[in-house]
Amino acid sequence: MKNAPDKEEVENVWREMYGKEVQHNGEAHWIENQYQQNPSMEWSSVCEKDVSDALRTMLNWKAPGRNQIANFWFKQLTATHKHIAALFNKLIEEDQISEWLTAGVTFLIAKNRNTENPKNYRPVTCLPTMYKLMTSIISRRLQKYVDDENLMPKEQKGCCSESKGCKDQLLISKAILQECKRREKNLCMAWIDYQKAFDRDPHIWIIKSLELIGINNKVILLTKKVVGYWRTQKIS
Numbered sequence: 001m002k003n004a005p006d007k008e009e010v011e012n013v014w015r016e017m018y019g020k021e022v023q024h025n026g027e028a029h030w031i032e033n034q035y036q037q038n039p040s041m042e043w044s045s046v047c048e049k050d051v052s053d054a055l056r057t058m059l060n061w062k063a064p065g066r067n068q069i070a071n072f073w074f075k076q077l078t079a080t081h082k083h084i085a086a087l088f089n090k091l092i093e094e095d096q097i098s099e100w101l102t103a104g105v106t107f108l109i110a111k112n113r114n115t116e117n118p119k120n121y122r123p124v125t126c127l128p129t130m131y132k133l134m135t136s137i138i139s140r141r142l143q144k145y146v147d148d149e150n151l152m153p154k155e156q157k158g159c160c161s162e163s164k165g166c167k168d169q170l171l172i173s174k175a176i177l178q179e180c181k182r183r184e185k186n187l188c189m190a191w192i193d194y195q196k197a198f199d200r201d202p203h204i205w206i207i208k209s210l211e212l213i214g215i216n217n218k219v220i221l222l223t224k225k226v227v228g229y230w231r232t233q234k235i236s
Helices: 007-018 029-035 048-056 071-076 078-093 129-148 166-183 203-212 217-229
Strands: 103-110 121-126
Touching: 048 071, 048 078, 048 129, 071 078, 071 129, 078 129, 078 217, 129 217, 203 217
Parallel strands: none
Antiparallel strands: 103 121
């Protein structure tokens, strides 16, 4: 790549963001009061059907990560599904996780033509297929629990099932603008954009949020273990 930043410059930028442990301030009593009546999420062992259903929604040739095994092969080798389910149950119950499972390969993709600035890159990490499969199964269960208990605010468009997120918000804004123009009404609008919002969420606050909404303790303990083993190969 022409005019690419030096390796040291890139590492300094991301070390500033990811190299420092951040703690939430703990002052979120309004959230605790809002969710204190929630029931606890029930958990059952991962079964063969969970593996098959999750694989069905995964793209065949998506980047497989370090293990280099594409989703296509897991879909075709159906005899392995019950064994994969058994391995996932073992991982959830044990105190440790194999490091290869959570190790990714990170690439920096330039956002614009200003390739000299290391801040103008978007990190994309390719994770092992098995890790993505396991987290997909857990995510589907979390989504079902959140939907069944009606825990997601109606205003929230991201991270919702059957929601187009950004497209939904853009269509809403377009409808409002067209209606105001048609009725010749004055309108003031404002958008708030949090810089690197997802990148800066403290892990400890993510754990706290799971606890507040009643997520099963096995999922919470697994999340803590996984976060502790997150690794990435040399960024290129």
